[in-house]
Amino acid sequence: MRPRTISLGVTLGVFLGALALIWLLTDGHKSSTAQPVERVFTFPLNSTSKRVSVRSPWKLGHMTPQDDQVELTLEGGCATAHLYAYLSKGWDHGPLNAASLILGIPLHPGFGTPPPRVVRSDSNTAILLSRTSGRGVLVTRAAPRDFNALLINWEDKRGCSAGDLRRAGRELGRLFETFRVGVPSGPAANTAYVGFL
Numbered sequence: 001m002r003p004r005t006i007s008l009g010v011t012l013g014v015f016l017g018a019l020a021l022i023w024l025l026t027d028g029h030k031s032s033t034a035q036p037v038e039r040v041f042t043f044p045l046n047s048t049s050k051r052v053s054v055r056s057p058w059k060l061g062h063m064t065p066q067d068d069q070v071e072l073t074l075e076g077g078c079a080t081a082h083l084y085a086y087l088s089k090g091w092d093h094g095p096l097n098a099a100s101l102i103l104g105i106p107l108h109p110g111f112g113t114p115p116p117r118v119v120r121s122d123s124n125t126a127i128l129l130s131r132t133s134g135r136g137v138l139v140t141r142a143a144p145r146d147f148n149a150l151l152i153n154w155e156d157k158r159g160c161s162a163g164d165l166r167r168a169g170r171e172l173g174r175l176f177e178t179f180r181v182g183v184p185s186g187p188a189a190n191t192a193y194v195g196f197l
Helices: 003-025 095-103 162-177
Strands: 039-044 051-056 059-066 069-075 079-088 117-121 125-129 135-143 146-156
Touching: 039 069, 039 079, 051 146, 051 162, 079 162, 095 117, 095 125, 095 135, 095 146, 135 162, 146 162
Parallel strands: none
Antiparallel strands: 039 051, 059 069, 069 079, 079 146, 117 125, 125 135, 135 146
16 A cells, blocks of 8 residues: 555544544434433422422523412423412312313303313313413312312414424423422322323
8 A cells, every 4th residue: 555545544534533532422422302301390389388399301481479379480492381380279079170260261161162171180180271372270189179280371482393392292291290299209100191282
């Protein structure tokens, strides 16, 4: 071999080795579909001394006291969510009726008004979503006539693709799935996939 060919081969090998090293060090070898890191956000359960938690890969927008409630705002790439958690007392009916009244949409509305989407309903919990606005509510039984409620209002952001909006919907659903009263501990039972947007 000629010296010039050997020199060119060594230079090319060093260059490709350096590129591979940079790729490994900058996490380029990880899949682009890797799940984002979820953080735990805690905020007061209004009207009580308890705290609630949710998990989300989104960043904290702000936490704002409003009258007797605290609003937690989380910012995602394609949506913004405003969360309110409170104890709702004195219900004579089950969680589905409580969730419907908290959401402000009757389960059986009049002609022309769509009913809420029932994502989950059992004897202790209910998740309802508005079909016409970015609102959803989760209620969980706290006592025989009392429910812990998580109300979420969200807005999607402009300029996001359909795939990005689907991902944002899954991330919004995780807020309901991971809602806990008190200190978060381990994986929870009775979670349900909640699709949005």
